[in-house]
Amino acid sequence: MHNLKADLYKLWKTLYPEISTKTLDSFFNEILEQKQTAEDVNSISDSLWYKKVVVYSLYVDLFNNDFDGLSQKLHYFQDLGINCLWLLPILESPMKDAGFDISDYKKVRTDLLGSRGGEAFDDFLKKAHELGIKVIFDIAINHTSDQHDWFKRSSLPDRNKYSNYYIWSDNDKGYSDCRLLFKGMCDSNWEKFSEHKYYFHRFFEFQPDLNYENPDVLLDMCRNFMYWIDKGVDGFRADAIPYLWKEEGTDCENLDNTHVIIKFFRKVVEFLNPEVILLAEACQPPKEVVKYLGQGDECHAGYHFPLMPQIYKSMALESPEPIINVLSPLVTPEIPENTQWFTFLRCHDELSLELVYVSEEDRKYIHENYCHKPEWDFRMGEGISARLSELFKFDTDKIIQAFSIMLTLGGTPIIYYGDEFGKPNDKKYYTKQIKLTGHNDTRNLVRGKIDWSELEVQLKDKKSFQSIIFNNLKKMISIRNANPEIQVGETEFINLGDTILAYKKTINNSETVILHNLSQKSYTLVPEYKEDYELLFGSFMEINDQINLGPRKTIWLKKIY
Numbered sequence: 068m069h070n071l072k073a074d075l076y077k078l079w080k081t082l083y084p085e086i087s088t089k090t091l092d093s094f095f096n097e098i099l100e101q102k103q104t105a106e107d108v109n110s111i112s113d114s115l116w117y118k119k120v121v122v123y124s125l126y127v128d129l130f131n132n133d134f135d136g137l138s139q140k141l142h143y144f145q146d147l148g149i150n151c152l153w154l155l156p157i158l159e160s161p162m163k164d165a166g167f168d169i170s171d172y173k174k175v176r177t178d179l180l181g182s183r184g185g186e187a188f189d190d191f192l193k194k195a196h197e198l199g200i201k202v203i204f205d206i207a208i209n210h211t212s213d214q215h216d217w218f219k220r221s222s223l224p225d226r227n228k229y230s231n232y233y234i235w236s237d238n239d240k241g242y243s244d245c246r247l248l249f250k251g252m253c254d255s256n257w258e259k260f261s262e263h264k265y266y267f268h269r270f271f272e273f274q275p276d277l278n279y280e281n282p283d284v285l286l287d288m289c290r291n292f293m294y295w296i297d298k299g300v301d302g303f304r305a306d307a308i309p310y311l312w313k314e315e316g317t318d319c320e321n322l323d324n325t326h327v328i329i330k331f332f333r334k335v336v337e338f339l340n341p342e343v344i345l346l347a348e349a350c351q352p353p354k355e356v357v358k359y360l361g362q363g364d365e366c367h368a369g370y371h372f373p374l375m376p377q378i379y380k381s382m383a384l385e386s387p388e389p390i391i392n393v394l395s396p397l398v399t400p401e402i403p404e405n406t407q408w409f410t411f412l413r414c415h416d417e418l419s420l421e422l423v424y425v426s427e428e429d430r431k432y433i434h435e436n437y438c439h440k441p442e443w444d445f446r447m448g449e450g451i452s453a454r455l456s457e458l459f460k461f462d463t464d465k466i467i468q469a470f471s472i473m474l475t476l477g478g479t480p481i482i483y484y485g486d487e488f489g490k491p492n493d494k495k496y497y498t499k500q501i502k503l504t505g506h507n508d509t510r511n512l513v514r515g516k517i518d519w520s521e522l523e524v525q526l527k528d529k530k531s532f533q534s535i536i537f538n539n540l541k542k543m544i545s546i547r548n549a550n551p552e553i554q555v556g557e558t559e560f561i562n563l564g565d566t567i568l569a570y571k572k573t574i575n576n577s578e579t580v581i582l583h584n585l586s587q588k589s590y591t592l593v594p595e596y597k598e599d600y601e602l603l604f605g606s607f608m609e610i611n612d613q614i615n616l617g618p619r620k621t622i623w624l625k626k627i628y
Contacts, residue, residue: 493513
């Protein structure tokens with residue numbers, strides 16, 4: 068406890084050397100009080116749980132209406148083998164940016180609670196935990212909605228506590244070195260509020276950036292974390308984390324004080340419950356993302372954004388080299404033992420091709436091979452707004468192979484809702500959101516509702532496209548969950564030819580070999596893979612006592628001792 072106090076005060080002085088620690092004294096007492104009341108219920112079982120799970124990402128309303136509807140589908144996740152749910156934005160919001168525009172950090176959206184109010188969320192969380200399913204959710208810490216009470220008070224002409232919660236200016240010239248994140252949708256990082264009054268934003272104009280130079284912002288954001296930790300939530304996806312601290316004359320990304328802020332958050336979160344995780348959403352090169360893990364004292368995990376596009380490149384190029392290169396130590400540095408990469412094929416946004424982690428050449432190649440329709444283009448070539456099934460033109464072998472790569476390559480895999488059965492783009496939802504927001508945001512193509520009655524019919528037909536994807540994915544997840552070497556074992560690439568992505572996963576005395584034929588031609592393997600291994604997943608033909616791996620086929624082999 069003494070170390071916590073000393074650490075928080077040291078971090079405070081780094082951020083606010085001229086500001087009194089009086090407010091920090093009061094805040095520290097709040098932390099102690101919450102810890103004391105939670106002591107009896109917080110029994111720590113596994114603080115590294117996030118290394119072993121398979122995560123499923125969803126919008127509650129689009130998945131099944133509200134939290135009561137989500138509770139009814141918990142056995143669906145259990146059947147699929149999912150043991151962690153990542154809830155995309157659930158907090159109070161005008162919903163102009165899919166909920167990333169938060170108007171109240173301590174309230175779940177009323178449309179997600181149904182007639183039972185807060186009980187619906189509490190019951191859902193309890194039932195999920197009873198089934199061994201962890202629950203994390205999004206919390207945008209860089210900005211709020213312009214409908215948040217903080218912003219409304221901040222914009223008042225009379226000075227008050229909240230006047231400095233956001234970044235205000237009498238002109239639109241500040242932070243001129245900041246890149247425009249929503250190129251093609253926003254013309255500037257400044258929005259005019261009134262005559263001679265502007266506010267700063269990195270995302271949409273209705274999402275003003277918080278001002279972390281004000282220590283009250285830091286402490287209030289901590290209180291938001293504390294509120295949900297007390298509720299029993301297992302972690303937070305910290306949205307837009309690289310942009311927290313701004314300094315004139317910089318690009319306002321990845322600045323040193325941003326890392327100090329995160330260390331402060333981590334100290335508070337870990338003290339209250341060491342099993343609660345912070346997940347960094349940092350669209351940056353690996354060498355920058357690893358900084359958000361610190362020395363194991365910042366976020367517990369981070370998304371491996373650069374790996375995702377290289378999986379697509381490898382499959383289009385029919386070569387393992389793009390994947391091997393991006394995972395080499397020169398590109399992806401080693402990370403602390405108590406941290407983790409989170410990997411994904413698709414998510415709630417576009418297939419991102421930002422130049423911070425792909426080259427111009429890669430961007431052009433991936434765009435040419437996967438942007439099958441002009442309307443999928445996002446931010447003038449910086450991304451592709453399409454779901455997994457659409458990107459692979461509903462080719463079951465390619466979709467299964469992509470899932471296999473993600474589930475076995477290393478890190479914690481994330482499945483985006485609907486991709487487990489090949490959900491297509493949703494044009495109807497996309498059109499509806501244009502009318503609601505006034506923005507032609509093509510990312511809404513990859514969202515949309517699940518039609519459960521239609522899906523149930525599709526999954527009953529064992530030969531349907533949906534059923535083939537679902538059942539193969541279910542089998543892979545089951546095998547992964549039963550084999551620790553696939554979950555957390557070391558990955559060692561095997562050179563089996565120009566078109567084979569092969570690697571072995573080992574831990575202690577267990578070894579599994581994963582083989583992906585990326586080409587459209589069959590491949591014959593050396594006899595040892597038939598003699599010394601048993602087949603866990605996939606199929607092959609035997610020709611002259613050798614394994615013949617068909618075009619775009621995938622197999623998992625367990626070593627026999």
